[in-house]
Amino acid sequence: MSGSLYDVIIIGGGPAGCATAIALHQLGITKVLVVEGSDYSRERIGESIPPDTRGLFSRLGLWQVFEQQNHQRCLGSYSSWGSDDLGFNDFLFNPRGHGWHLDRLSFDRFMADEVRLRGIDFLSGVRFHQLNRDRQQQVTNIALTGSQSGEKQQQSCRFVVDASGRSASLARCIGARFKTQDNLLCVAGFFHRQELATDLALQHMTLLEAVEHGWWYSAHLPGDRIIAAFASDSEIILQHRLKQPEHWCRALAQTRHLGPALSPAKLPLSLHTWVAPSALLNPPAAEGWLAVGDAASCYDPISSQGIYKALLGGLNAAPAIAAWLQGDSRPLMDYRQSVGEAFINYLAQRAYFYQREQRWMQAAFWRKRHLASGIYQGEAATAVHE
Numbered sequence: 152m153s154g155s156l157y158d159v160i161i162i163g164g165g166p167a168g169c170a171t172a173i174a175l176h177q178l179g180i181t182k183v184l185v186v187e188g189s190d191y192s193r194e195r196i197g198e199s200i201p202p203d204t205r206g207l208f209s210r211l212g213l214w215q216v217f218e219q220q221n222h223q224r225c226l227g228s229y230s231s232w233g234s235d236d237l238g239f240n241d242f243l244f245n246p247r248g249h250g251w252h253l254d255r256l257s258f259d260r261f262m263a264d265e266v267r268l269r270g271i272d273f274l275s276g277v278r279f280h281q282l283n284r285d286r287q288q289q290v291t292n293i294a295l296t297g298s299q300s301g302e303k304q305q306q307s308c309r310f311v312v313d314a315s316g317r318s319a320s321l322a323r324c325i326g327a328r329f330k331t332q333d334n335l336l337c338v339a340g341f342f343h344r345q346e347l348a349t350d351l352a353l354q355h356m357t358l359l360e361a362v363e364h365g366w367w368y369s370a371h372l373p374g375d376r377i378i379a380a381f382a383s384d385s386e387i388i389l390q391h392r393l394k395q396p397e398h399w400c401r402a403l404a405q406t407r408h409l410g411p412a413l414s415p416a417k418l419p420l421s422l423h424t425w426v427a428p429s430a431l432l433n434p435p436a437a438e439g440w441l442a443v444g445d446a447a448s449c450y451d452p453i454s455s456q457g458i459y460k461a462l463l464g465g466l467n468a469a470p471a472i473a474a475w476l477q478g479d480s481r482p483l484m485d486y487r488q489s490v491g492e493a494f495i496n497y498l499a500q501r502a503y504f505y506q507r508e509q510r511w512m513q514a515a516f517w518r519k520r521h522l523a524s525g526i527y528q529g530e531a532a533t534a535v536h537e
């Protein structure tokens with residue numbers, strides 16, 4: 152595969168990278184290479200997607216095949232937020248129907264298979280390492296390394312896409328930097344349904360519960376698995392030793408709704424920790440490259456918007472790339488602007504949501520979010536216009 156000049160190389164075969172490759176293919180751009188560092192065997196996070204995602208699957212030509220996958224329907228969410236009561240928000244009146252709780256690994260493998268089925272070159276187990284750009288020739292040379300073998304190779308292209316998720320490894324090589332507005336940490340445990348006294352009513356729902364030091368959520372996944380996750384600041388997690396299963400389980404048991412609903416009979420074998428920042432890449436695009444998905448902007452998991460944003464980003468990025476390859480860079484600059492504007496909208500929604508919780512005004516977690524919401528939006532606006 153070495154040696155040929157690609158129109159586009161995409162670093163990262165997650166939802167954003169695969170959606171970009173498929174959307175480019177729909178526009179007739181087929182000299183595309185996707186480079187994925189993993190072999191899709193390690194646990195991934197991010198499973199709830201809203202009903203509106205159906206429209207994006209349709210636009211990508213994936214709706215019928217996605218429907219045949221075995222993902223769990225999500226009919227709505229219960230939440231205890233701003234009040235001790237458990238409110239219920241269902242999707243019954245959404246014209247697009249229900250959402251889904253994905254088996255995240257099989258979803259990412261499915262997206263990668265759909266890319267390959269279209270005849271698009273796809274390297275997995277190969278990591279982006281370094282790049283060097285020949286601006287006169289308008290060629291970018293990409294150095295790649297086998298994740299296991301350490302074997303090196305080089306590929307060249309005219310346009311390069313960073314879809315490497317929160318690491319934004321390619322964009323950072325070019326000199327772009329994240330402006331981080333918030334740095335949540337999530338500690339998650341996976342259970343099998345048999346290990347829990349789960350209330351059947353919760354089976355097709357997401358459950359969200361605010362507590363003094365952060366918030367919890369749980370979701371029922373395919374294969375009768377259940378995820379429960381606690382989101383807070385790293386110093387609070389450290390102080391309460393919440394990376395240790397016994398402390399994490401004790402904190403879960405102390406919640407008003409989630410603990411009694413799950414009541415795990417035993418500790419999870421291990422806990423997984425993920426950073427969940429709210430951050431905007433500055434800039435998210437420039438001549439010859441763009442970032443998409445989490446590499447361009449990361450949203451708080453409370454929004455359940457990450458995968459939706461990744462798929463939509465791929466659909467928006469493809470025409471901007473196609474135009475750039477034809478010599479018109481205006482759509483690329485529009486794309487760059489739209490990533491920033493969407494981020495500002497997201498910050499406003501997020502601030503509104505966190506402001507609704509007023510029960511623990513003196514607790515460090517909530518004080519920090521209430522104080523910061525105004526400042527965040529001002530800073531983000533600057534990032535877009537820089």
Ligand SMILES: Cc1cc2nc3c(=O)[nH]c(=O)nc-3n(C[C@H](O)[C@H](O)[C@H](O)COP(=O)(O)OP(=O)(O)OC[C@H]3O[C@@H](n4cnc5c(N)ncnc54)[C@H](O)[C@@H]3O)c2cc1C
Binds near residue numbers: 197427
């Ligand atoms: C705790 C938590 C809970 C979340 N919950 C939800 C949720 O309920 N719903 C939702 O929609 N979103 C959720 N998200 C967000 C969601 O997971 C992300 O927004 C989504 O995965 C972004 O997709 P992506 O393709 O941009 O990035 P990723 O999914 O991160 O994919 C990036 C890909 O690039 C590859 N890669 C990285 N570096 C390199 C390299 N150097 N070379 C080659 N390949 C590389 C990675 O292996 C990966 O496959 C959650 C996130 C967190 C942290």
